[in-house]
Amino acid sequence: MLEALLRDNVPVLVQGISGRAGRQHALQMQAAGTNIVGGIASPGARNTEGPPGIPVFADCAAAVAATGARASVALVPPLQALDAATEALEAGIELLVSVTEGMPVHDAIKARTLARARGATWIGPSTPGLAVPGRIKMGFLPEVALRPGQIGVMSKSGTLSYETCYRLVQQGMGQSLWVGVGGDPVKGTRFADLLPLFARHAGTRALLLIGEIGGTEEEEFAAAVTALPFDKPVHAVLAGASAREGVTMGHAGALIQGGLGTHASKSTALAAAGVQVHSSINELVSAMRRSLA
């Protein structure tokens, strides 16, 4: 379903549109070109109205029936994230972005299982979302870091990707598709899941992977790159070189445990797969310029 974002004017819902963040971000997504066709009020909220001009529906099923929406962004509190995902997926939503931070892990497993059973793509949780700059934005990636371009971006971290893309944009290098996969351990879409799409997409000439300690996602990505005939340059920046075992560094997934998930393990695996791992953002910007020259 991500592929459709690159060519179609995909109709999008906003779940939690009557909340403070929902109203604000619905308008900003619209301003970024997103075809917002409707919203669903925040569960239990007193205010049930969205911003002017965007119809609010009783639930996802009603919204999909009335608007033909295919995608949804859920801006709901953590303990409501599973219900929101279930409602969207059962209504036939094909692409769901959950920005929620702090979704319980057992809930995330259930949402992931349901998305897979329905053949839907789930992005998140704990993500600033995704964007095809100039065309669509689902979530709240900052405009100052967005620009249409040729880099496929995937990131576990919001801010580190903002900083990196902001500097690339200052040097004239923008993104073809930017997906924040999120900082939680259990998520809908992992780095390796995005590789086939970036391999096929002619408008993507290089990849930027922004990883961090914890889990095995970077190692899985390295294995996937090795397994595919993938000939586009891949650049990576990894956070957490100085992190101690047993300390969760902000993101729920950023935790070294039992010697697993270390910076060294990721860096070694990626380098062995031909990925250029950079220790500074400036170094990465220079190398990316050479890749796109």
Added chain:
Amino acid sequence: MLLLEHDAKTLLARSGIAVPPGVLIESADALATAELPPGPWVVKAQVPVGGRGKAGAIRLVNDQAGLARAITEIGAMRVKGHVVRGCRVESQASGQEAFLSFAIDATAGAVRMLFSPEGGVDIESAAPGSLLSLAVPLDLAAMRAALPRLVEGAPAHLAAAVLQAGTQLAELFIRYEALLLEINPLFVAADGNWMAGDARMAIDESALPRQSELLALISAREAAYADGLFKYREGFDYIALDPDGEIGLITTGAGLSMKIIDDLSAAGEKPFNFVDIRSGQFRGDPARLITVLRAIAQGPKVRVVLVNIFAGITHLGEFARLLATALSAVPEMRAPVVARLVGNGLDDARATLAQITPSIELEVDLDKALAKVLQLARQAPEPARA
């Protein structure tokens, strides 16, 4: 968040799972008045990391003198950087040592169930094929149904013990929304009786709002779970990294904050703290800034504070006013402040800071800000203390 073994065993015992009798001893002095279980004993450091045995933080002792010595010596250790705040003293147990573990497998989106008839310290180097592994849907019935497959081929007394233990542990795993529940060793006697010799249990901080029993358990042990409790109460992450740290950080975003710490560490400097202050959630309230400034002001060696805000949503003018308010509310914070701000309202922020707190150095480029921080950390005299 990994529970201390003592707390994990408390949960197990409450659910009727057999564990060796034991007590938590937090100092050698406390030993005199403790109601000890029958000896001989095993003394185990209570730290939130594995590898205690290899680190020498688990000892077998036979008498009172050995017990006092072990508690004093282990109490003075650090295990993988973690201060030992107490030891569990428990009766030595024995039997065949098996390994049983349930863990969230993020890659598979399932529960990974592992069993080996040969447990012990070196499970990582278990003989190939001796560690049985199944990925099972996160569901109590599915986990229980998978147990017979997990123990297929094991001797009857062992299989029976693991089926029984696994049934009880699966219920615990689901009820407490565990991320990991590992019993190594699981002591199994020839008659099929069993006991959890160790318990490694990781809980989900995100589930705490609906896990009142877990919340009560960790709230009773403030020092051991300081980071997790802070996040639960304050809604953002703050981690004390190094009491002798020289650079205080007020930064937003976990990934970028981590990278800044990496860069400062690589340059040979010692960051005092990690924080993801989430400026987008301030809503006009300087409370978070004041909390973090107060914490940093406690650092006796802090020589400079770096503020880094990449504002996607936050208006920098408003942020600058909140920062100025917070600084005036924390007069004990005397180290110089370098602020790196990017995003909406930069001109407003510049004007605000120039007017209210001209001592703050404002930078737009992160590398320049870091260079300035390094320069100040290396040149500034020790801050004067009242």
